[in-house]
Amino acid sequence: METEPKMYTKPLTEAIGKPASELTKADIIKYIEENDVKMVNFMYPAADGRLKTLNFVVNDSEYLDIILSYGERVDGSSLFPFIEAGSSDLYVVPRFRTAFIDPFSELPTMCFLCSYFNKDGDRLDNSPEYTxxxxxxxxxxxxxxxxxxxxxxxxxxxxxxxxxxxxxxxxxxxxxxxxxxxxxxxxxxxxxxxxxxxxxxxxxxxxxxxxxxxxxxxxxxxxxxxxxxxxxxxxxxxxxxxxxxxxxxxxxxxxxxxxxxxxxxxxxxxxxxxxxxxxxxxxxxxxxxxxxxxxxxxxxxxxxxxxxxxxxxxxxxxxxxxxxxxxxxxxxxxxxxxxxxxxxxxxxxxxxxxxxxxxxxxxxxxxxxxxxxxxxxxxxxxxxxxxxxxxxxxxxxxxxxxxxxxxxxxxxxxxxxxxxxxxxxxxxxxxxxxxxxxxxxxxxxxxxxxxxxxxxxxxxxxxxxxxxxxxxxxxxxxxxxxxxxxxxxxxxxxxxxxxx
Incomplete structure (x- = not known):
């Protein structure tokens, strides 16, 4: 009926020594490098209310800095019905205060919840999270x-x-x-x-x-x-x-x-x-x-x-x-x-x-x-x-x-x-x-x-x-x-x- 549970680990904020609201990009990068984190996941809820996931391999420190700083493109028309396929690109940008270590991943993985931005770099007005x-x-x-x-x-x-x-x-x-x-x-x-x-x-x-x-x-x-x-x-x-x-x-x-x-x-x-x-x-x-x-x-x-x-x-x-x-x-x-x-x-x-x-x-x-x-x-x-x-x-x-x-x-x-x-x-x-x-x-x-x-x-x-x-x-x-x-x-x- 039950499987053997994974070992429970401390919240990321406790390991870093800061409350979530004070986490910075430098804190995140330092933790990833010192703890040999292999993957980064961006997660964001779509119109169905369920979290979607985008996986990144931590190739090197430069690439890690880029994705944390600028986010990544996603297909908005596949996430929300109000976005047309003809102009569907959105940005997803991680909110550092939401960082956590994935308790299910076999590879050490850090996850973030993300916010949506439109083509002009403004918060997506119709995003439930921004609403x-x-x-x-x-x-x-x-x-x-x-x-x-x-x-x-x-x-x-x-x-x-x-x-x-x-x-x-x-x-x-x-x-x-x-x-x-x-x-x-x-x-x-x-x-x-x-x-x-x-x-x-x-x-x-x-x-x-x-x-x-x-x-x-x-x-x-x-x-x-x-x-x-x-x-x-x-x-x-x-x-x-x-x-x-x-x-x-x-x-x-x-x-x-x-x-x-x-x-x-x-x-x-x-x-x-x-x-x-x-x-x-x-x-x-x-x-x-x-x-x-x-x-x-x-x-x-x-x-x-x-x-x-x-x-x-x-x-x-x-x-x-x-x-x-x-x-x-x-x-x-x-x-x-x-x-x-x-x-x-x-x-x-x-x-x-x-x-x-x-x-x-x-x-x-x-x-x-x-x-x-x-x-x-x-x-x-x-x-x-x-x-x-x-x-x-x-x-x-x-x-x-x-x-x-x-x-x-x-x-x-x-x-x-x-x-x-x-x-x-x-x-x-x-x-x-x-x-x-x-x-x-x-x-x-x-x-x-x-x-x-x-x-x-x-x-x-x-x-x-x-x-x-x-x-x-x-x-x-x-x-x-x-x-x-x-x-x-x-x-x-x-x-x-x-x-x-």
Missing amino acids: LHKASKAFTEVTGMTFEAMGELEYYVISDDDEAFAATDQKGYHESGPFAKYNQFRMMCMQYIAQTGGQVKYGHSEVGNFTQDGKIYEQNEIEFLPTNAEDAADQLVLAKWIIRNLAYEYGVDVTFAPKITVGKAGSGMHVHMQIMKDGKNQMLENGVLSKTAKKAIAGMMLLAPSITAFGNTNPSSYLRLVPNQEAPTSVCWGDRNRSVLVRVPLGWTSKKDMSSQVNPLEKPIDVSSLQKQTVEMRSPDGSADVYQLLAGLAVACRIGFERRDALEIAERTYVNVNIHRAEYKEQTANLEHLPDSCMASAEKLREQRAAYEEFNVFSPGFIDGIINKLESYNDASLREELENNSGKMQELVKTYFYCG
Whole structure:
């Protein structure tokens, strides 16, 4: 079932002795020469959300300096649908802060994530990575604060059936071995992610587990720590690449697909957000949720319907976003409430020293300065282009600060009940609902596109391309077509099995 794992090595930044943000070309070249690195890989996400790779042999120091300084040409028309074959060349230029040693390569190999540039040497306006950069910059210019994020990456591990210590169906949350079969696999994924610079918070088995057609399906989750939105997106993209590669070595399959069968838990990609100023979390004020946090939530309430265009990008997404199931469909928010769209999780606001209560030999600790409050958007899933998604969320939070009625919007969309329960139907009847298909999502993006195009965050052509892609699925009646048709649903699942 498992292969012998490679030896885990330290992150590159630890070996060089500098934080990633301070790495220079000279640092990179020195490390390559002193550690006999044989290959350099440029990596960059394309329109399908997956990382592409360009390999270089380290011929000599002059050639190494050239590729690190000037990047290389690539065929943009094979990477993005909005680039015409008649003028398709793009440059990819490495970002030194993203450097890491490839944990899978037999040859010592250093990898970089790259940015796209056009023929004039300017950042590619429609690149998802640059769009997120623009969104983060606009947020700071408007608010004077910094938008930070972290992702919760859910996925299923799929393997041949093992009847020993069979898991309880749909009861896998935080299960331990041997009832959870792939805890060790997940921990190796976490180590490799940390090796590439990912700031992992924790990992655990998730609710979903079942057997089907002689296969075990076991759901897992890896969650990250908050960081600036651009680094958060890089970490998620690399994490998917690592999980898939390690699964291949283990001889198992993995999927980030939103929904893979009827009646079983789907996989989301929840995003936690926090707003920072001068190194301090602005989400709390005197121990309660701040006006800053409520304004950001109000912006997400306003743009939630169109955020699905970035976070729920194929027809299988809308098999997960079904009323009265585990994923949210109503536009509302609440405290510690997992039935709402935006959840305010526990944030250590009691300011009580819980540790000393159960560890009486320890000295009391000061918890008054603890800053861990976030808010969580629960609709996105693994089909998302994470750069577009975080850019859309940054835009939404910024809009909350531009609206004078933001606090009123937050107040009227607050819910403190389980909206899935029938007895609260009247109380939640006036809430807006998320789109039920890619077609409906495209229409919402068309209606709200001006918010995303402000400050040239999303270019008009970029928005047009997203709308056209969503509409191309022609899935407005898909739910009805799939009702009581498990065969057709499995065909759909197979089509989008490796999404994102």
